[in-house]
Amino acid sequence: MHPFAYVAPSTVAEAVAVLNEHGDRARPMAGGTDLLVKARANVWELDAVVDIKNIPELMNLSIGNGGLSIGAGVPCYQVYDNSEVAAEYPGIVDGASIIGGIQVQSRAGLGGNLCNAAPSGDGICPLIVHSAVAKISGPSGDREVAVEDFATGPSRTVLGKGELLVSIEVPKPAANSGAAYTRFIPRNEMDIAVAGVGVFVQLDSSGKNFESARIALASVGPTPILASAAGDSLAGKPVNDETIAAAAALAKDAATPITDMRGTVEQRKQLVEVLTGRMIKQAVERARG
Amino acid sequence: MTTNSPSKVHVTTTINGQQHELLVPGYMSLLDTLRELIGLTGTKEGCLDGNCGACTVSVDGRIVDSCLVLGAEVNGKNVDTVEGMATPEGLHPLQQAFLEEAALQCGICTPGFLVAAKGLLDNEPSPTEGRIRHWLAGNLCRCTGYDKIVRAVQKVID
Numbered sequence: 423m424h425p426f427a428y429v430a431p432s433t434v435a436e437a438v439a440v441l442n443e444h445g446d447r448a449r450p451m452a453g454g455t456d457l458l459v460k461a462r463a464n465v466w467e468l469d470a471v472v473d474i475k476n477i478p479e480l481m482n483l484s485i486g487n488g489g490l491s492i493g494a495g496v497p498c499y500q501v502y503d504n505s506e507v508a509a510e511y512p513g514i515v516d517g518a519s520i521i522g523g524i525q526v527q528s529r530a531g532l533g534g535n536l537c538n539a540a541p542s543g544d545g546i547c548p549l550i551v552h553s554a555v556a557k558i559s560g561p562s563g564d565r566e567v568a569v570e571d572f573a574t575g576p577s578r579t580v581l582g583k584g585e586l587l588v589s590i591e592v593p594k595p596a597a598n599s600g601a602a603y604t605r606f607i608p609r610n611e612m613d614i615a616v617a618g619v620g621v622f623v624q625l626d627s628s629g630k631n632f633e634s635a636r637i638a639l640a641s642v643g644p645t646p647i648l649a650s651a652a653g654d655s656l657a658g659k660p661v662n663d664e665t666i667a668a669a670a671a672l673a674k675d676a677a678t679p680i681t682d683m684r685g686t687v688e689q690r691k692q693l694v695e696v697l698t699g700r701m702i703k704q705a706v707e708r709a710r711g
Numbered sequence: 712m713t714t715n716s717p718s719k720v721h722v723t724t725t726i727n728g729q730q731h732e733l734l735v736p737g738y739m740s741l742l743d744t745l746r747e748l749i750g751l752t753g754t755k756e757g758c759l760d761g762n763c764g765a766c767t768v769s770v771d772g773r774i775v776d777s778c779l780v781l782g783a784e785v786n787g788k789n790v791d792t793v794e795g796m797a798t799p800e801g802l803h804p805l806q807q808a809f810l811e812e813a814a815l816q817c818g819i820c821t822p823g824f825l826v827a828a829k830g831l832l833d834n835e836p837s838p839t840e841g842r843i844r845h846w847l848a849g850n851l852c853r854c855t856g857y858d859k860i861v862r863a864v865q866k867v868i869d
C-alpha cells in the first residue's frame with residue numbers, strides 16, 4: 423500500500439481544498455470499507471486520505487416533513503437502527519441492512535456505497551426509486567445530482583476534481599406509497615448481489631391501483647439502472663398479477679448484465695424478472711400498511 | 712508523482728480501559744497499530760479485506776474489522792480487544808463457554824468471534840439462534856462448522 427497522509431478536516435471547505443489540491447491522489451473516506459481495500463490492492467495510489475467523519479454536516483441523519491437527509495458519512499447501522507427511518511423508508515433499510523456484515527455496517531454507509539459506484543451497490547437502488555438527490559460541494563460551489571445519474575460507470579461517478587458528496591436527500595414518501603429492495607446471493611449474508619431490484623410504488627387512496635412506480639436494478643449493467651419503462655408501465659393500472667408481470671418483463675428487458683463469476687446473462691435477466699415481481703408485491707403490501 | 716513522506720498522527724486512545732498516546736503513520740491500520748505499536752497480538756489478521764472478521768475489535772461499543780479502520784481514526788475513542796475480556800478473577804463467560812463447548816480448533820478466528828459475540832450480548836442479552844448466526848455472519852471459521860460456536864454463545868445466554 424502506498425503510504426498516504428491522514429487528514430481529518432472539520433469543515434466541508436477544508437475537505438474540498440485538500441481533495442482539490444491532490445486530485446485523484448486523494449480520496450474522501452467515510453467507513454473505509456471499500457477505500458482501504460482498494461488502497462491495499464493498489465487499485466488506488468493515494469497521497470492523502472480525507473476522513474470526513476469530523477465534519478458535522480456529513481454525519482447528520484435527520485428526518486422530518488422535508489424528507490430524510492443522510493450525511494455522506496452516516497454508517498448503515500445508524501440508518502436501520504433509527505425507528506423513524508425504518509417506519510417511513512423500509513426500502514432504504516432493506517438495502518442498508520445487507521451491505522456486508524455487522525462489522526462493515528458499523529462503518530460503511532449509503533454515501534460511500536454511492537461514491538464507490540459498484541453496479542451491485544445494495545444501497546443505491548432504494549435511493550434511486552425514492553427519487554433521492556445527491557448534494558455535492560466542490561471548489562466552484564454546490565450542486566445537486568439525481569442519484570440515478572450519480573454513477574457513470576463501474577467505480578466512476580459524476581464527482582469532479584475536488585468535489586465531495588455532502589449528503590443524500592430523500593423526499594418524504596407520498597401517502598399510500600411503499601418501497602422494497604432485495605437481491606439474490608447464493609448465501610444468506612456477506613455477498614455481492616448477482617442481481618438486485620428496488621421498487622417504489624404509489625397507490626391511489628383505494629389501494630387497488632398504481633398511481634406511479636419506480637424500479638431500479640442492481641448488478642445487471644455498468645451502473646445501477648433506473649428501469650423507467652417498467653415503472654411507468656404501472657401508472658394508472660390496477661394492482662394485479664397481469665400488470666405486475668408486465669412490469670417485471672419490462673424490467674428484464676432493461677437489464678444489460680454480463681456473464682461473470684457470480685452469474686450468467688440468462689440467470690441475471692431471469693432473476694430481475696422474478697425479483698421485480700416480488701418487490702412490486704412487497705412494496706404494494708407496505709403501501710397498503 | 713509526489714514523494715513527500717506522510718507524517719505521523721498523534722493519537723490518544725483508550726484501549727481495554729487503559730489510555731495510550733501513540734504516533735501512528737497515517738496509513739497504518741488499527742489492526743497493525745494494536746499488534747505492532749502496542750503489542751496486543753490477540754487480534755488476528757485474516758483476509759485484510761473485511762470478509763473474515765478475524766481482526767474484529769470494538770470501537771466505542773460497535774464491532775468493526777480493525778483491518779478496515781486506520782489507527783489514526785481512534786483518537787479519542789475507546790477500543791476493546793480480546794485481551795480486555797478476561798479479568799484477574801477469570802475468563803469472560805463467553806471464553807469459558809467456548810472452552811467448554813470446544814468452539815475452537817485452530818483458534819485464529821476465535822478472538823474475532825469472542826469480541827463479536829460480546830458485542831451482541833452487551834446490547835441484546837437474549838438473542839435467538841437466528842439472530843446469533845446473522846450477527847456472526849461477518850466472522851469466518853474454517854474448522855468448527857459454526858454449530859459449536861453458536862452453542863457456546865447460547866450457553867452464556869442460558
